[in-house]
Amino acid sequence: MRFGTIGAGAVAQAIAGHLVTAGHTVTLSNSRGPDTLLDVVAQLGPSAGAATVEEAATADMVFLTVRWPQVGEALAGLPPWDGRILVDTTNQIPTSPSVADLGVATPSEFVAKRAPGAHVVKAFNTLYARYIADDPRHPAGRQLLFYAGDDTVAKATFHDVADSMGFAPVDAGSLREGGRLMQIGGPLSALHALKQD
Structure with a gap:
């Protein structure tokens, strides 16, 4: 399975680091071009690369990590998604228009409308970047990672990937119901907890 990122900031680098450690390859991208990411991919190691956003977005699982x-x-303007998985890590900021103003119920439904044909999975947005970057395995247990989505196969695939990265993935439901729980102000937002294995 190929992995890509749209955005290459702290969250993207943290996720990419876990993917590389788990033995996966990942292609990072940003709006400024692959040449600006040479130091980042060198630090991540030979399983990481840089490309244009359009190229990174052709991966089997793509992480949306922009603001x-x-x-x-x-x-x-991205290539057709054709059922590939788009993991939405974003958070709608309180000062932006409400989701109702956007004509949707949750921010991830807004993302899904902007990526027709993608199987959108909401994840990583409930954790601060430093908790994503840290080793998710602790002596007391593994870092809980909530996720939501409407496609059961995409969610199962994401669950397996997150588990391989060391997280303890927890299905929070659909993009609408789970998304509401996970968005800023929801009961799962900024909930940093461990699962005892």
Whole structure:
């Protein structure tokens, strides 16, 4: 399975680091071009690479890690998704228009509308970046990672990938119901807890 990122900031680098450690390959991208990521991919190791956003977005599982105001621009003009998995790690900021103003119930439904044909899975947005970057395995247990989505196969695939990275993945439901629980202000937002194995 090939992995890509749209965005290459702290969250993308943290996820990429776990993917590389788990033996996967990952292609990072940002709006400024692959040449700006040479130091980042060198630090991650030979299983990491850099490419254009369009190239990274052709991966089997793509992590959307841009800031909320850049979501629309980041997803515009990409190749057809054709059922590939888009993991939405974004958080709608409180000062932006409400989801009702956007014509949807949750921010991830907004993302799904901007990526027709993608199987969107919401994940990583409930954790601060430092908790994503840290080793998810602790003596007391593994870091819980909530996720939501509407496609059962995509969610099962994400679950297996997250588990391989060391997280303890927990299905929070659909993009609408789970998304509400996970968005800023929801009961799962910023809930940093461990699962005892």
